[in-house]
Amino acid sequence: YAEARVTSAASVKTISYGGGELTLRVQTTTDNTITCTKKLNSTTADPTGKTSIGAFFDIELEKEEKVKKGEIKYKYDSAAVKASGASEASLRFMFKNEAGVWTALSDNSSSVDVSAKVVIATTTHFSEWGVFGSSTENSTGEGSTTVGTSTDSSTSSLTGSLRVVASLLAMCFMIISS
Numbered sequence: 001y002a003e004a005r006v007t008s009a010a011s012v013k014t015i016s017y018g019g020g021e022l023t024l025r026v027q028t029t030t031d032n033t034i035t036c037t038k039k040l041n042s043t044t045a046d047p048t049g050k051t052s053i054g055a056f057f058d059i060e061l062e063k064e065e066k067v068k069k070g071e072i073k074y075k076y077d078s079a080a081v082k083a084s085g086a087s088e089a090s091l092r093f094m095f096k097n098e099a100g101v102w103t104a105l106s107d108n109s110s111s112v113d114v115s116a117k118v119v120i121a122t123t124t125h126f127s128e129w130g131v132f133g134s135s136t137e138n139s140t141g142e143g144s145t146t147v148g149t150s151t152d153s154s155t156s157s158l159t160g161s162l163r164v165v166a167s168l169l170a171m172c173f174m175i176i177s178s
Contacts, residue, residue: 019080020055025071034061034126042130047094047102048131051086059126070123074131078117086133088114093121096128 014023019037026034034058046052055074061067072093081088092110097103104110110121119131 005062007114010167013158018078020074022057023071023075024055024059025069027070028061029065029068030063032065035060035062038102042095042096043127044102047104047132049134050094050102051084051135053081053086053131053133054082054093055131057130058067058128061126067124070126072121072123072129074119074157076117076119076131081133085097085135087136088117088133090110091131092133093119094132095125096125096130101131102130116150 011027012023012025013034013036014021015036015038015076022036022038024034024036037058037060039058040054042052042056055075055076057072057074059072074093076091078088081091089112091112092104094102094104094110105121105123111122112120121129
């Protein structure tokens with residue numbers, strides 16, 4: 001948990017967490033207070049075709065207002081990305097929309113600098129944000145992923161549950177085979 005004062009001039013706050021560092025650059029229309037809570041998990045399943053690296057942030061303004069300009073930077077740990085199975089080159093910020101669905105930003109609003117190990121997003125609002133990437137098995141960029149358009153949230157939960165069951169079955173098979 002971290003709290004910072006933001007003003008109508010651009011304010012910058014860097015928060016260090018185990019496994020990473022978050023920098024918020026925020027410009028609001030009035031003086032305000034911003035709070036940021038880092039979580040390892042979200043209550044919402046990962047979007048189809050995406051893998052979380054365990055970096056979720058609840059970012060909130062004390063007074064509800066439009067953000068003039070916001071930038072979120074997360075300096076990640078390569079070991080955490082590797083452990084998640086995500087491709088570093090595919091990492092992007094996503095936010096949870098009002099319907100509770102993870103939503104991708106356009107390519108010009110979220111990017112990754114692999115050499116600096118930083119994921120960057122520009123925004124005019126804050127909510128729950130997470131860092132996701134494509135599985136290293138599908139990091140060629142082939143195919144397409146639709147995110148944030150489903151009206152049936154049980155579909156993404158079911159997909160996540162099926163992945164867990166498949167992983168457990170694979171582990172059981174390996175144990176039995178050895």
